[in-house]
Amino acid sequence: MRQTWRWFGPKDLVSIDDMLQAGVEGVVTALHHIPTGAVWSPDEIAARQDMLAVMQDGGPSGLKWEVVESLPVSEDIKRQSGDWKTHIANWKTSMRNLRAAGIEVICYNFMPILDWTRTDLAHRLSNGATCMRFDAIDFAAFDLFLLQRRGAADSYTPEVTEAARARFADMTEARKTGLAGNVVFGLPGAAERMSMEDVKSHLARYDSIPADRLRGHLVDFLAEVAPLAEEIGMRLCCHPDDPPFPLLGLPRIMSTEADYRAVMEAVDIPANGITLCTGSLGARADNDLPGMMQRLGDRVHFLHLRNVALEERHLGGSFHEAAHLEGNTDMVAMIAAVLAEEARRKAAGRADWQIPMRPDHGQDILDDLKRKAQPGYPAIGRLKGLAELRGIMTALSHPMLSQPATSTPA
Secondary structure: OEEEEEOOOOOOOOOHHHHHHHOOOEEEEOOOOOOOOOOOOHHHHHHHHHHHOEOOOOOEOOOOEEEEEOOOOOHHHHHOOOOHHHHHHHHHHHHHHHHHOOOOEEEEEOOOOOOOOOOEEEEEOOOOOEEEEEOHHHHHHHHHHHHOOOOHHHHOOHHHHHHHHHHHHOOOHHHHHHHHHHHHOOOOOOOOOOOHHHHHHHHHOOOOOOHHHHHHHHHHHHHHHHHHHHHHOOEEEEEOOOOOOOOOOOOOOOOOHHHHHHHHHHOOOOOEEEEEEHHHHOOOOOOOHHHHHHHHHHHEEEEEEOEEEEOOOOOOOOEEEEOOOOOOOOHHHHHHHHHHHHHHHHHHOOOOOOOEEEEOOOOEOOOHHHHOOOOOOOHHHHHHHHHHHHHHHHHHHOHHHHOOOOOOOO
16 A cells, blocks of 8 residues: 655645655645636646655655546546537646656546535544534524525435534534535635535535536546547546535535445446545445445555444434544454455456555644644644554565464474
């Protein structure tokens, strides 16, 4: 497993030196400053690579840009409206430019509007650490009584609606403002304050797009870009929905093993692959993550390893982001399945036998609590997660585990 680290560019509070000291082998990044739908030029790509190559003292870092996360798929492409054909052409040009720069893996997502959704970006745990959390009742209160989305009442049971009504009645104005800000953080333009009318306007554009139609648009997109990726030696990997269940009336099409299998079969070429995110997919109790790795591993091109603790087992229930070896996903079984897939690939002579992974998200601990980094991306919390994952990898790869046990003489 190739140990990588997500870096948000020159404004990231985690430095190149920090990544090196964490022991990472490669970097996952993107050109976040370029508008969605525009071409990533060779000069912009090279500029990011140059940043990664140098430590703070000017010495060489040895780090390279290995995975793109993400090359955004525009809302026009997802809806097949407006400039969607131009955006696909630009996406293909960007892909060519990235491959010419030596980069082989692109992670993307096809979630309508929302990249991810949480109701609390700094939920305090009993040990004083903070993490991101999705509270189902808080979210319903936002949807029903803050956003007042048309048709929202049909999305919730009477019990949830009444609980949300009571929760909302007890909220201070500051709490309401904070909840709205947390939810819209994953919406386009969230860096700027969005009104509830702005959010409704985004949602309205998907009123006539059910899940089957959105899946068809994804297949159409992949039919355009995946053959080119295969031709030039690029691997594409779709990130799952986060969380993997319907929100705000929007269709969800990459939430289960069946969803991934349908898209892989529709565009059945090796370049069309999967970002297997154990955190996103793990927010559904019915997703078997080690099993998915075993069954779909041939097309897994990138791994996000993190854990969530389900506070309720039913679909759409509350959850929070746990430490990497806690939560509901058996991370030992998961990594064992990854290592088995890598061994199979290596034996088959595949050049891509080593799968890049990154410790996804992390709890804010120690000095993280003062740094106020990008939500989910603290330095020390991720360092702890990477160390824990590395420990499992090392233990499972140890030669002693492949040798028969011997008795110790008395």
